[in-house]
Amino acid sequence: MKNLLFSEYTLGSMTLRNRIVMAPMTRSRAINNQPNSLMAEYYAQRADAGLLITEGTSPSPNGLGYSRIPGLYTAEQAAGWRLVTNAVHAKGGHIFVQLMHTGRVSHPLNQPSAAKVLAPSAIGLTGITWTDQEQLQPYPVPAAMTYADIQETIAEYVQSARLAVDAGFDGVELHGANGYLIEQFINPSANQRNDQYGGSAENRIRFAVEIAQQTAAAIGADRVGFRVSPYGAANDMHPYDTLEATYALLAEKLNAIGIVYIHVVDHSAMGAPAVSASVKDVIREKFTRTFILSGGYDAQKAEEDLQDKKGDIVAFGRAFISNPNLVEKFAKGLALTPPDKTTFYTPGVKGYTDYM
């Protein structure tokens, strides 16, 4: 049987040298939300992957919900990202930027002063969040977005996607997962609007679909991917009756737009609720282009799921943090270094670029 994990894969107009994807991971090294040369070194160290997807990156000052996450809405930020894309391309890699607007998963102390904490409805998250200035703080209640706020935010995604191309990215991944702004619209536990952006499945996915349509129109559908996390519980997402029908409709609409991939998060290996086989099957049925698997994979399970045609390429997260040469280690069957969780989000080189 032909090995699939190490074989080439055609994604849109790109040829990936293997089917190993580095999953998007927030690492909080972007001081002042500005991408930098340390980040370029980190991504270049991992450029053997067929495709790298960057950490969540905000298309708007309003989407900067965490300390030290990068933005992509100014020319200066695009110039910082250029260091990253040049370093990755110099090693023959490919890289998409994940556009993540945090919405209500935020705190004013983490945002620039003129920014706002926005969400579909004025429903605050339970619990607390980190701020560099005043350590742990309760989440604020977000402002419910007006129609004008929604249109402005969609335009910010489009502008950010254009900047991504200017910065040399091969494409953008729209973060529709893990309870951030796009999923806040999709999930009725965070969206209690009674306009055309809330209520029915078609209305709740409208924000996602309009962003996908307009970014695809701006930069080309084969440069746009989309990440989803059905049944995910992160950031106060709760299951609901029409969940599977909602994702079926979303997959159908994204397929019609012609975007290049859907990336499905399954965090059940991290203690999150199970993701039903039926929801993955319906997404795969409705979305006919590339399907990225992710969550709890090792090389063997990835190869099995590729052989079983459960997906086309496979994303690895934590293993890439502590094994920059993961592709080589997989190929040679070498033992993996475990990651140090205490340095996942701390500034500086420790636990970032110093793994061998």
Ligand SMILES: Cc1cc2nc3c(=O)[nH]c(=O)nc-3n(C[C@H](O)[C@H](O)[C@H](O)COP(=O)(O)O)c2cc1C
């Ligand atoms: C430190 C860390 C940061 C993460 N940040 C993001 C993120 O910015 N965007 C995202 O979609 N997922 C994020 N994730 C989830 C990963 O992309 C991935 O789905 C998860 O780690 C499960 O894959 P794994 O079992 O291979 O680690 C993060 C995970 C970790 C461990």
